[in-house]
Amino acid sequence: MINDTIAAISTPVGEGGIAVIRISGDDAVQAADRVFFGKIKLAEAATHTVHYGFVKDPQTQIRVDEVLATVMRAPRSFTMEDVVEISCHGGFISVKKVLDLLLEHGVRLAEPGEFTKRAFLNGRIDLSQAEAVIDLIRAKSDRAYQVAMMQSEGSLSKQIKALRHDLVELMAHIEVNIDYPEHDVEEMTNAYIKTKCSAAMERIEQLLNTARQGKILREGIVTAIIGKPNVGKSSLLNTLAQENRAIVTDIPGTTRDVIEEYVNVNGIPLKLLDTAGIRETSDLVEQIGVEKSKNALAEADLILLVFNGADSLTPDEQTMIEQLKDRQTIVIVNKLDLEQRIEKEKLQAYFPAERIVFMSLLEQQGITDLEKAIASIFFSGHVESSDLTYVSNVRHIALLKKSKQSLEEAYLATEQFVPIDMVQIDIRNAWEHLGEIIGDSVGDSLIDQIFSQFCLGK
Ligand SMILES: Nc1nc2c(c(=O)[nH]1)N(C=O)[C@@H](CNc1ccc(C(=O)N[C@@H](CCC(=O)O)C(=O)O)cc1)CN2
């Protein structure tokens, strides 16, 4: 039964100004009226009005709290059911007492995410929008928030629906030709299917491309700071982290272990890895450190390759340049405050000018240039646009891939002159996979699993 009446505390537990209990379901207003005492009964209140009063235990008439109650009637509420929200004084005890009273008077405690689940089941939002609500709550950076906000407003849903619409049209077109297989329509149909399938595949691929950025928004760009000992790698970490996170000394080989730090560069989250300077060494501890540096290097999305501008390039450094020229690398020539001996031309032969940044970490110079270089890599030439949809949910990514694969199969099938009703099956599969993203034809267990990730009261 979906319409039984549920309640939960919707604000975080702890001391606070006010705390809100949300009640939703057919019996929400009556249930609230059992414990709420104001000038009028909430049953007589107009929708979207707020009422002052007291929550009392109806048996003993003892006051539990002084409150404000908001009434929102179906379908004009978040859940599209009757909703009453009771704002209590903050703090744990009074809210808990109000909630307990409600639970004694015909209301059931909501499961985590159940309000949002009802908003989904009642058609206010689709599944990808509901999932975006989780992302919104968990967003740790401005950009992650923006992406989640956009998705919660339906930006991804819109694109998925448009794609599905095109596939339905294609299926209808094919259907007609199955029913009326006249003269040479089959030849034409095959060509038509191919065009439509490639168009759809291309759009799915575009969405999948945004997944890389989506992952970065959530987890941060794994960024390894690499270079020979003593060039200023730890100084760079400290500058970007704006604190003295790593030990800096003039002794080469200071950093022995990989140091991790999350930093935010103009809204782009980086997971910085400061590493031991890479060199041949007989010191066992340092050897292990160098080995770890190499592992960090292997898994990095972005490499900050640091040189000391006051030294000329060593053979080791020349090798690093060779190895890293095809990776996402930003070259940092540090110690600009000293007399420069580095062979700039050599660096410029391997890396484009916008990927070479001159800095003095001692004098805090060149930081803006570095920030710009990072931003240009992150957006890889794309202009930021407000209607850019990022796909960041692993479930969505998997379904987009499946859908694209089905379309590929359809495409290949037409080339091999497979009967057209077989091709139709592949297209239908593609359409269904897309549907699962927005919650069409998904099973109860999946829905339960998604909403259970929410916090209580959401
Ligand atoms: N107090 C409170 N704040 C909240 C929520 C809530 O449920 N309660 N929300 C929960 O996540 C979010 C807001 N989401 C909401 C979405 C729709 C409606 C709603 O009642 N819509 C009606 C009325 C529109 C109107 O009057 O014009 C509708 O669309 O029909 C309310 C909240 C964030 N803030």
Ligand SMILES: Nc1nc2c(ncn2[C@@H]2O[C@H](COP(=O)(O)OP(=O)(O)OP(=O)(O)O)[C@@H](O)[C@H]2O)c(=O)[nH]1
């Ligand atoms: N003159 C000058 N010295 C700097 C600059 N940046 C860092 N240094 C100095 O260079 C030395 C080494 O700096 P670190 O940041 O520890 O270098 P590192 O690359 O982490 O060194 P290891 O951990 O040993 O590999 C320290 O004495 C810093 O103060 C700079 O821009 N100019």
Ligand SMILES: [Mg+2]
């Ligand atoms: Mg160091």
